[in-house]
Amino acid sequence: MTAPAVALVQAVWKRPGGRVGTIALVLLALLALGGPLLLPSPTAQGDLLHEALLPPGVGHLLGTDQLSRDVLSRIVSGLRLSLVIGLASALLAVVLGAAVGLVAGTRAGLVDAVLMRTVDALLAIPRLFVLLLVLAVWDRVPLPALVLLLALTGWYGTSRLVRAETVRLRGEDFVRAAEALGAGRMRIALRHLLPNVAAPILVAGTLGVGDVILLEAGLTYLGLGIRPPTPSLGGMVLDSRSVFVTAPWTSIFPGLVIVLTVLSVNLVGDALREALDPRST
């Protein structure tokens, strides 16, 4: 790990929010990775007539659902899926956003104008709306496609940030110096500009993870994301709707896990932002 990265981790750790968020995230990740080894299969049904909707207790720590499946197993598997989707789409979105932002920022003129006009227009269409449109049509959403879709609708903000930063940096001496030395446009962008716009990218990416997890849960809740019987946290809340009054454990716990996960991610993102831009505190 390079020195600035270590310093950043230390700065995040120094903040109470960052510390709590990091610890919680590590615990959640461990649960998501290790849980499936210890728990029953999340799709296995027990005795439908006698083991459905059992309250939390020995044997089923968080109870069972209406198809007599273990709620804890389903939460753990759902959590793993949420984390995978969140991390993968946020990463993709950030890469895409940074690429567009760097291109727009380094190539002034027509390219910049067209890209940024398009980004303005894309930002004007609510993200959820676009997702609803596309997902409602596909009855089968492969996981990679879902990740890609969430990424493709999540990069606009990052590209704006990166472009603004790039334009600012282009006036700086070290960039001018590199230009004077005859460095290519590509080289300048990757060697000189990218490392200097890493901070906003990192913050946007972290906060993006939380947004994506919430969006995925919401879409699945509307019946448009992850498909049963694959456990997903939003899907569990959806499935529980018809029984949540008599068997509240089927909806309380999955929801709590979403809140906990997204909150932890955002606490870390916030701590990162503060560490990188102390003025905002």
Add this chain to the structure above:
Amino acid sequence: MLRHCGRLLLLMTACATAPVAAQAGPRRLVIAIGQSVTNIVPTLNRTTAVAQISDLVFLRLGRYGGTSFGDHAALPELAKSWTRRDSLTLAFDLDPRARWHDGTPVTSRDVVFSFARARDPKVVASLAAVLVDVVAVEAESESRVVVRFARAYGEQLYDATFYVQILPAHLVAPIPSDSLVSSAFARTPVGSGPYRWDKLEPADYLQLRSVPGFFLGTPAIEQLVWRFTTSPESRLNLLLSGEADVQEDIIPPVTNLARLAERPALRLAHFPSMAVNYLLFNERSPGDTSRPHPIFSDADVRRALAIGLDRATISKAIFGKYASPASSPAAPAAWFGGLAPTPAPFDPKQAARLLAARGWKDSDGDGVLDKGGVPLAFSLIVPRSGVARMQMALIVQEQWRKLGVHAEVVPLDLGQYLARRPPGNFDIAAESYSSDPSPWSLLDRWGCGAEANYGRYCNPTADSLLRAAHLARRDPAPPIRAWLRTVAQDFPAVFLFSPEKVFAMPAGYGNVTFSVESAWQRVWTWTLDGAGR
């Protein structure tokens, strides 16, 4: 209660008014339903909710009499009586007291007009198709209508009464057929039934008001309100909080029954339905109906998949005791339902043997049977709005998994689900179908080449049995029984069960009757004498 209210400022106003439905008394009935209704004019819209409401506003010549055969297939409604002239002719005498809600008398002109509209294939093609044997409807006098049929058959009276609701010719005839849907008549329809159109708050509720001088008797319940609430749990919550009096279809889940105990003023009403839930096999290749389905064209495989399911447990897990087993498309509540054979028993061992005998073995050890390199895997499409069908699909999936069969559950939006059926773009569809109370109507779903025969099951012998029943002039039971047995053996679908209609409703009404073919049809005859509120 008030003590709590002071604690949260925001909730203050909230506590000022109490739920009203509960106070308004039994003269008003608020019914929570899942679909929203915009228009109840017959021939314009065909959902179950619309049909049920429409039946209270627009009457027929006669209402369903409990059988589709013979001259007792109908009870008097707009027609006070009918006489048979010969084997091809029926004469109907209209009740002279019948009035449109605008005061105009109902006359033979209205009947002639309504039949002409119903028999026009450009209006509703499928309606015109079922009325193919009705060849002429003529007014003989102001109050007498003569209906002539193409041939002599047992379901003449049923055909002349069940399918056609009478429209007011003086109001509807001037409107061009295409613009009826957007006309003022569609917005404020005028009928001849016990209830008249009062008010529609789009997406919220529809209100009907009783017709005081209704010629068959003044309804005791003065207002009927249908509250539209898509999600089932919201409907239950409306009921439990007293904002609705009646909830249709309160199960699944069966746990809801326990919650009814929270409201002692409510009671449970249940009655059999015409619906049968089944898993429909597509016997043709999805996407190319000229080729047989690689898996389901084999009757033994269909049989194995059927007896490999513990249908009794599935039914019990979803509907508790409020469903009965089915072996055929005939619901036990249909007048011919009792002619159906008993369902084949659950026998996983036999199912495994059957599959093995047809060459399905797990040769690569992945837990899924295969044959010639093709796995025994397929998709199962389900409309995701159906709570019961979604649960059913997930249980079926798990039970088949234990047999080495991989079913992928594909929940679809209702529109998409429906769109998949006509072109045969599915492997198995989780259907729930309420048939008309005539065995002849089953041909439309199960006859060779029939329009709504989405699985493309075809057994010419079966078709001829049904045709024989339709044309039978004396006892149609033997051919119907033979048809039901043939279908039960062919397994064009896994027939699972027929759910009952389970309603939660207020206690205290007298003479409570629900009709199997249209639940609320008799609500106008309910009495308040026992009403305790």
Add this chain to the structure above:
Amino acid sequence: MNWLARRALQAAGTALIALTLLFFLVRSLPGDPLAILSEDRPLTSEQVRDLQRRYQLDQPLGSQFVAFVGGALQGDFGTSIQYGRPVRQLVLERLPRTLLLGAAVLLINFTLGLWLGVQQALHRGRPIDRVLTTLSLAGYATPSFWLGLMLVLLFAVRLHWLPAAGSLDPGLESAGVASVFGDRLRHLVLPALTLAAVSIASSMRYQRAAMLDALRQPYVIAARARGLTDRRVVWGHAWRSALPSVLTLFGLWLPILVVGAVFVEQVFAWQGLGSLTAGAAAARDYPLLMGTAVLATAAVVTGSFLSDVLHALLDPRARAE
């Protein structure tokens, strides 16, 4: 004025590009909007052709687009396939409910939210600031559909304080203005609280940052030094100077009001534009989707335009940019 015209032109351009992108996205999706019409029995091929003619689905994409833009400029988005009624009529019918919910949420966020933000700035770094930050972040991390269910469970099902769903009780229509008003309010409380809880974080955060900036201004420090009471400094000087940038947020709120309530409307069976949009997407009701999309996009563009104008009016420096 020149600045205003330029900004307006820019907004119109953005809206047009967005609509073009949206149009081609929607029309390029596969699907059969006619299927929803044949709920129980299949349509004949003649009927299908007739409907296609009516909705111009058989025309080439290009001419559909031209027809669409022409119609949109006149506020005409055609007839909904699902409902068989004009889209404009459907949207107008649902709009009041969404505006009502949106207005309630705005009210909460811009009174309680801003006040909390100011308190945070005043107590920067102290426990109260941290607790409020964490709480608002937790709200932001909460799925609104889940929070809605939990509130229903508590306040409607267990305590019977508030209605579980819907936006009015049909029984009260004839009960007089006061009880109708009370009834609407009762139905509004839970959905509005849910939506406010998950969105209040941004108002608080924005106000807190703007206030911190303002408190650092020399004249605020000077005012404090002059011995003015804290209350007058905070609300009279600092808060007022922070106001323009906070009002920018107001514009960003419009889109949330129009479609942001999809989940909440679903949980509470609130018949607004959110649920209309979700239903239209599911049924692939092209004309209806377009109508709501145009409205949503217009709201976003108008919102950001208005907030810029507002900002410029209150803070002339912004116009120089």
